[in-house]
Amino acid sequence: MGQKINPKSLRIGIIKDWDSKWFTNKKLTPVMLEEDFKIREYLDKRLKTANVETIGIERLGTNLNVNIFTARPGMIIGRGGEEVVKIKADLEKIIKKHRKEYKVEAIPALHLNIEEVKSPMASATIVGQMVAESIEKRMPYRRTMKKMIEQVTQNKDVKGLKIKLSGRLDGAEISRSEWLDWGKMPLQTLRADIDYAKVRARCTYGTIGIKVWIYKGEVFNKKSLQK
Numbered sequence: 001m002g003q004k005i006n007p008k009s010l011r012i013g014i015i016k017d018w019d020s021k022w023f024t025n026k027k028l029t030p031v032m033l034e035e036d037f038k039i040r041e042y043l044d045k046r047l048k049t050a051n052v053e054t055i056g057i058e059r060l061g062t063n064l065n066v067n068i069f070t071a072r073p074g075m076i077i078g079r080g081g082e083e084v085v086k087i088k089a090d091l092e093k094i095i096k097k098h099r100k101e102y103k104v105e106a107i108p109a110l111h112l113n114i115e116e117v118k119s120p121m122a123s124a125t126i127v128g129q130m131v132a133e134s135i136e137k138r139m140p141y142r143r144t145m146k147k148m149i150e151q152v153t154q155n156k157d158v159k160g161l162k163i164k165l166s167g168r169l170d171g172a173e174i175s176r177s178e179w180l181d182w183g184k185m186p187l188q189t190l191r192a193d194i195d196y197a198k199v200r201a202r203c204t205y206g207t208i209g210i211k212v213w214i215y216k217g218e219v220f221n222k223k224s225l226q227k
Contacts, residue, residue, distance in 0.1 A: 007196040015219045022059030031102045050075045053123045064108035071120035124212040128199035135201040145180045160184040160215030167208040
């Protein structure tokens with residue numbers, strides 16, 4: 001069980017929460033769901049180099065709040081907030097076009113919030129992105145994994161780490177999987193705060209799959225869990 005299920009989905013409702021939070025009637029459910037997917041798809045492409053950890057979407061009445069948690073808020077905000085204005089305008093166009101296709105007249109008021117990740121080296125997504133950047137630059141995968149483990153383990157909040165790479169490593173003809181780990185990784189303990197991420201490194205010789213697990217200790221009180 002612990003090796004086959006996404007650690008985050010296994011803990012939703014216990015110590016983890018949903019990335020999208022909203023309620024609607026049955027008729028608008030497919031519209032909202034596809035809209036969330038298009039918003040995330042656009043932001044993933046636009047903010048590929050901004051080290052984005054998560055994108056939270058909240059719908060409160062006629063308001064649509066998009067919360068972006070990133071290690072590089074300056075890249076998203078830009079000089080004088082120019083980039084944020086452009087991103088917001090593009091998202092509003094996507095939402096209007098999408099609702100026009102479904103013939104939905106009501107258009108929500110979009111609010112874009114940028115929040116900084118205080119401990120980027122304790123985030124599985126950001127660590128995975130950094131590994132992917134190194135591999136795309138043709139750095140040796142073993143050296144990359146060892147260097148990343150050294151950096152992550154300097155964080156006192158991290159009590160366990162595992163990095164796994166799969167694919168044509170270093171351009172080899174036959175694909176294989178390699179991994180390195182450090183510390184504890186209690187995947188079957190539901191109160192264990194385990195951050196998990198899947199990232200892809202797109203190289204000239206193929207795609208390398210990257211999986212990262214980061215264990216931050218046990219959570220006994222949901223309020224004590226920090227983002």
